[in-house]
Amino acid sequence: MRNFPFPCPEKILKMAGDFIHREKENSVEVNKVIDDFMSNKVMHKLINLILTLFPVMYVLAQDPGSDLHNDITLRTFIESESVPQNREVVYHIEMQWPGDLSKYKINEISEPQVVNLTMRGSGSSNRVSIDPAGNPLSIKRVTYYFRPIEMGMAYVEGTTIKYEDTASQNQETLISSRIGIKIIEPLPEPGDKGGGSILLIVIIGVAFSGLVGYFFYRFKKRRQDEAAQAVLPKKETIEERYLRLLEETVHFTSNNLKDNLVDLSRLVTGYFSERYNFPAMNLSTEYLLQVLKEKLSEDVFIRMEDFYRRSDMVKFAGEQISESDFHRLFDIVELTLEKQKELFAEKEE
């Protein structure tokens, strides 16, 4: 979503109208011509078309090298336009840019302002895919989970994302647009009883157990067959395992970020301990950084030093951590694990 520094189409129409009105006062002949012109529906449509195309032309006219907006794309969307009142609204903010994940640093994502919704939690993920031309394409997605308050319309207002070009250290801002969600009648919960008899419930229970048993048997058999067919199962690397643990164990619950940071710090320290075979968990930050300086590449070390110093301030100096700051630290850990994964994959090859 982009912001453009020009007036809205209504304003442009008004400006055009004013201009035409002034010209009308100057000349009666011209006045007549313009009246004819304005009464012509075809011409009216043409003006509308030009006004619609104007923003597109404006963007195309930008110098590609001068504006960071040309490189990074922001997309915001919800998973479903209508959501039952007892279900969650899932709102995604997705940024993508060509090149490496470390090309841009997301400094801050403002908490979305919502109407008729309450925030329940958030999550973040990074991935690098390949575009059709074979170039790396980095995608960062931040997901927010909201709980509807009442039926009717709900809105997620625009979110501000501040980011930094790590090469030039230029800081820029993106603003997403407002999104509306229709909150509909709640769905019946699985525990709700419709007044059925106990016997019916028992029958359903027995039938369900039988079905589960049958599917379990089928599943087990299929797994056995698959295991038998598998030639050599791919072994999970240390980095892959820690990336999986990162996804599984570190949760973005906004009221418990300090504890989450402790978990995050423990996880990455545990990784270093296992990968480099030294008692990282029992070292204080100073000693740990001394060891890591010897073992990590310079850019990874700088990132991890930043992570540990900031973590110490939150853990021991009573500093508060914002959600965006937590996302940043999470990204550092994720990126470090990704880089380490690449490094050790290359070494193994």
Add this chain to the structure above:
Amino acid sequence: MNPDIKAIHEKIIKESEFVDKIVREVGKVIVGQTYMIERLLIGLLANGHILLEGVPGLAKTLTVKILSSTIKTRFQRIQFTPDLLPADLIGTLIYNQRDGNFTTKKGPIFSNLILADEINRSPAKVQSALLEAMQERQVTIGENTFLLEDPFLVLATQNPIEQEGTYPLPEAQVDRFMLKLSVGYPSAEEELEIIRRVTRTDEVKVDAVISPADIIKARQVVKEVYIDEKIEKYIVNIVFATRYPEKYGLKELKDLINYGASPRASIYLTLAAKAHAFLRRRGYVTPEDVRSVGMDVMRHRIILSYEAEAEELNTEDVVRKVLNRVEVP
């Protein structure tokens, strides 16, 4: 930074100005021994007594004397000998023949800084008299009890060799010292500088740069240093690992430790870590502060078994294992 901690940090910056001055003045005479000097300052700031152990000639006594010279306060050096009596230390009642009354003669313990030199050379009754004063910060002579002036700090020295004719301090009494320092030899460069300084003809003058009131004010700030719950738990885990090593993955230490560290260890670890943070001009405690003072706080609080002695292990080996095993928050 958290506003409260920022305020503490600013106070520390203001109240710790004397630290550099003391270090500079002590450095005029003492070469190296920065570890010992820093620990002495920790004792001064955390209001804890210190036991210095080291072979003769390591400038233990000299360092304490010079440190006391930098403070505008009263200093007494008491040489502990086998014939020293408690009355020589705390004072006694003297009968006045003229008026037939007893008058109190206060002993050298009524001072701010006490250097108890070679404390293990005196018998238990003298050691007890001193240690009671250390703990209670008061002395009873006859029927009168006298409070000792604040600051009151005992810096005792003892020699780990020549144990013949000495009276080793009982464990319960050693526990009252906040820190037990093991003073080591200087490096080659430092020893070279020692030779040059000692053989110089010019006299070095050490200035008194701090008053007792400054120390008391600094102690208040040290108490205010922020310590997070995670660090407090870390301290408790370290102390508990000496009592129940098997619960902390130190099964091999179970039969080597007869008695683990007392709750005084937890208290002194906390206070010393705060003082260490103060010396680093920090308004909050980090695990590094705890680890830095851990050995000095713990080494005299663990009683090892015969098995440990048979394996030629000492308390320092045990404390090192504990510090290296307990997970840092």
